[in-house]
Amino acid sequence: MTWEIEIDPQLCMASGSCAAIAPDLFVLDGAHARPPHDRIEEDERALDAADVCPAMAITVRAAGKVLGPRP
Numbered sequence: 001m002t003w004e005i006e007i008d009p010q011l012c013m014a015s016g017s018c019a020a021i022a023p024d025l026f027v028l029d030g031a032h033a034r035p036p037h038d039r040i041e042e043d044e045r046a047l048d049a050a051d052v053c054p055a056m057a058i059t060v061r062a063a064g065k066v067l068g069p070r071p
């Protein structure tokens, strides 16, 4: 299934944690991270990044359902 990655630029503090986990899924672009691809194939690293984001800025969804960050 295709997943969607969203990063809230208002929350992102450019810590770089997401890009360290998955540099192909998250890139630092100036003061914020962004996903080079809004839609990805299932990839646990996207959930790992959402879990460790200190700003809770990353949301991962599948068909509109929130998968991460995990509770």
Ligand code: SF4
Binding pocket: 007, 011, 012, 013, 014, 015, 016, 017, 018, 019, 026, 032, 033, 049, 052, 053, 054, 055, 056, 057, 058
């Ligand atoms: S881990 Fe979160 S705060 Fe850090 S760069 Fe990525 S989205 Fe921004």
